[in-house]
Amino acid sequence: MLKKKICMVGQFGVGKTSLVRRFVESIFDERYLTTIGVKIDRKDVTVGSESVTLMLWDLAGEDDLAQLNVSHLRGASGYILVVDGCRAASLNKAVELQRRIAGQLGPLPFVLVLNKADLRDRWEVQDTAVAEHGWPTFETSAKAGSGVEEMFLALAGKLLQ
Amino acid sequence: MPTDGADKPLAELRAILLGPDRAAWEAMRQRLDNPTRRAEDVAGVLAEAVRLRSRGHSGSHPDIKLRRALQPLLEEALQLSVQSNPRMLADALFPIFGKAIRRAITSELDGMLQSLSQTLEQSFSWRSLQWRWESFRTGKPYAEIVVLRSLLYRVEQVFLIHRDSGLLLQHVAAPPAQATAGTPLEKDPEMVSGMLTAIQDFVRDSVSGAESENLETVRMGEIEVVLAYGPDAILAGFVRGVAPRKLSRVFQDTLDVIEQKKAEALHTFSGDTSRFDSCRPQLQACLLGQGRPEERTSGSWGARALLFGVPALLVLALIGWWIYANVIERRWTDFAHRLESEPGIVLTHAEKRGSNFYISGLRDPLAADPASLLPASLSSNQVEFHWEEYYSLVPRFAAQRQLAELKGQLQKRAFRFTTGSAEIPPEQRFLLEDVASQMISLIQAATALGKTVQIEVRGNHDPVGAEELNAALSRSRGENVRAALIALGVPAARLIAVPEDIEKETCSAVKEEERLFCRSASFRVTGVL
Structure with a gap:
């Protein structure tokens, strides 16, 4: 049995927690996020014949006041950058976070998630702005539940490579 | 080096062959002979030599001979260092030991605190009561039960x-x-x-x-x-x-x-x-x-109630009985103190036997009755008195006794009269002054004790003669004596002449010499005791 630690990061309010809520096992209250800055969920995926347990560290969103607690990133095998398609600033934040995490943990597999795909017509984030980074990108909708499973599978596949 | 004649050519040959090296050899010899130079030479290579030796020659295993050789020296040197300046070594070792010691002490203190707080907690808790009961029941020491259960x-x-x-x-x-x-x-x-x-x-x-x-x-x-x-x-x-x-x-x-x-x-x-x-x-x-x-x-409430309730009730009952016994004891003690302060009573012994109280001592007959001094909260059935009589020297009692004596003396006095006469005979008159002074003493003694005495003067007659005449004689005899005594200074208010019929005394003497005692005036004192 393989186990991997995955961190979920992104700007405050991009929908990290609601994105995974329906797809993971959880025993902890979401209030943990606001009190100690992290909540841990579990996601089991099977890639090919290999099953992987992803321990998801949902880190409290970063904003002007709260900084990401970098000690929570230690030992992570990969991470998920979450962006709110309706907020261009959240992409900038994701880019900045990616740079900081790569600086701290070195090159690790990660995916970019553009959330709120159900509100595609109101998106501020331009496809070109996303494409210029060349990162593996998934469009998801926490509301409709689309794209989330695929995203986990893809990330798990990258971890096993 | 031999220098005799036979060897001379050899010496010359030697000088020719070895001449240039001789100076070098000489210098070498001097270096070897001079300890200072030799020490300088060794100092130059000592560190490198030790390093080589400790690593082993040309990659071979390290040589332990040097270590063995140095060990006693090092030990001795350390010993000397500690003796001469212990502080240096202590300072050097402090960073290592300080931390370890602090850690060990902290760990020990934590352990002690934990056990102390547990002991304190257990000393005053319901659990500790259970354990004490268990210890009592099983005969195991309490400490063992605590360790087993806590x-x-x-x-x-x-x-x-x-x-x-x-x-x-x-x-x-x-x-x-x-x-x-x-x-x-x-x-x-x-x-x-x-x-x-x-x-x-x-x-x-x-x-x-x-x-x-x-x-x-x-x-x-x-x-x-x-x-x-x-x-x-x-x-x-x-x-x-x-x-x-x-x-x-x-x-x-x-x-x-x-x-x-x-x-x-x-x-x-x-x-x-x-x-x-x-x-x-x-x-x-x-x-x-x-x-x-x-x-x-575990453990039901019933068992707890039994375990805790019965001893609690017993304890309550004991406390109640103790308080009651103390109150009763206190009342008896107060009563004994009261008796002791009573004039004319001396307590020699007071004790409690079972539920009864025994008091013994000396008591002046004039002193108050102890039973009448018992407070209402104490029953007279529970007390037993044993009194020996004695005369107290308390002034009041002495005065009372003197008064009683004066009274007795006065009541023995009498005046005799001749037949048919109420006049005090001349041979009896000398008694008047004596009786008057007795009366005055008596009245003074009574006044000092706050009492008012009355002295009755009783006239009497013999059975011979007419009744009416006799009654008049009796009255006259009393009045005459009274008047004579008043004349001698006895306060008139204290003297009362009493006719014989009031006392209803009859003098039934038949012989003349006996009848003499019937024709008299005598005294009775009232209001003294």
Whole structure:
């Protein structure tokens, strides 16, 4: 049995927690996020014949006041950058976070998630702005539940490579 | 070197052949002979020589001969150093020992505090009463019961956690029948493991900030989390009950062994936990326990009531009886004090026998009656008096006795009269002054005691003669004596002439010499006692 630690990061309010809520096992209250800055969920995926347990560290969103607690990133095998398609600033934040995490943990597999795909017509984030980074990108909708499973599978596949 | 004639050519030849080297040899000889030069030469190569020797020659194994040779020297040198300047060595060793000693002392103090607080808690609790009862019942020393019962705990789950990622490497749990099944803790050890790591990060970041400081225990109600830390792993135990101090040491020792055995696997851990399956026996050995904590809460209310209620009632009854006995005793004591302060009464002995009180002593007949002094709260049936009579020297009693004596003397006096006459005969007149002075003394003594005396002067007659005449004679005899005494200074108000019929005394003498005693005036004192 393989186990991997995955961190979920992104700007405050991009929908990290609601994105995974329906797809993971959880025993902890979401209030943990606001009190100690992290909540841990579990996601089991099977890639090919290999099953992987992803321990998801949902880190409290970063904003002007709260900084990401970098000690929570230690030992992570990969991470998920979450962006709110309706907020261009959240992409900038994701880019900045990616740079900081790569600086701290070195090159690790990660995916970019553009959330709120159900509100595609109101998106501020331009496809070109996303494409210029060349990162593996998934469009998801926490509301409709689309794209989330695929995203986990893809990330798990990258971890096993 | 020989220098005789036969060798001369040889010496010359030698000088020709070796001439240039001789100077060098001479210089060499001087160096060897001169200890200062030799010491300088050795000093130049000593360090390198020792280094070479300690590494071994040309890659061979290190030579231990040098170490053996140096050992006694070093030991002696250390001894000398300590004797001459102990401070230097102490300063050098302090950074090593200081830390270790501090740690050891802290650990010992923590243990002591834990046992002290437990002892205090147990000294005044319901549990301690149960244990004292158990000790009494089983005959075991109380301390043994405390040790047996107080350190009840059970390690229910043990987590081996990868320190950096918080991923669960191994997890063992106590048999489900005895562990508390269904708690969230058992639902997903993976998430619990991650959250424990996150909480440690959180506490470290927000409280101490120091990388080397770690949470050692976490308590949540009945569950205590005992944590041991290694460079790459954390060993966490969920303990129900009171975890003894030694448990931390057991965890730390186990973790040290695992870290040592699995150092490589831990360094290169990338998610494959199967490499740690072989650690399970060590983790299972940490599932320690003593007794069953849940047993402590057993015991019905009825049994508790019986156990606690009956002794409590007994204690209450004892307290009540004690208070009552004290009150009664106090009343008797007060009564004895009262008797002691009473004039004319001397207590020689007072004691309680069973429910009765015995008092004995001396009592002046003129003193107050002790039974009449008993307060209403004490029953006269419960007291027994034994009095010996005596005469007290209390002035009041002396005066009373003097008064009684004066009264007695006066009542013996009488005036005799001739037949048919009420006149005091001339031979009786000399008695008047004496009687008058007795009366005055009596009246004064009575006044001093606050009493008012009355002295009756009684006239009498003999049975001979007419009744009417006799009655008149009696009256006249009394009045005559009274008048004579008043004339001698006796206060008239205190003297009353009483006719004989009031007393109804009859003088029935038949002989003349007896009848003489009937023709008289005598005295009776009233109001004295």
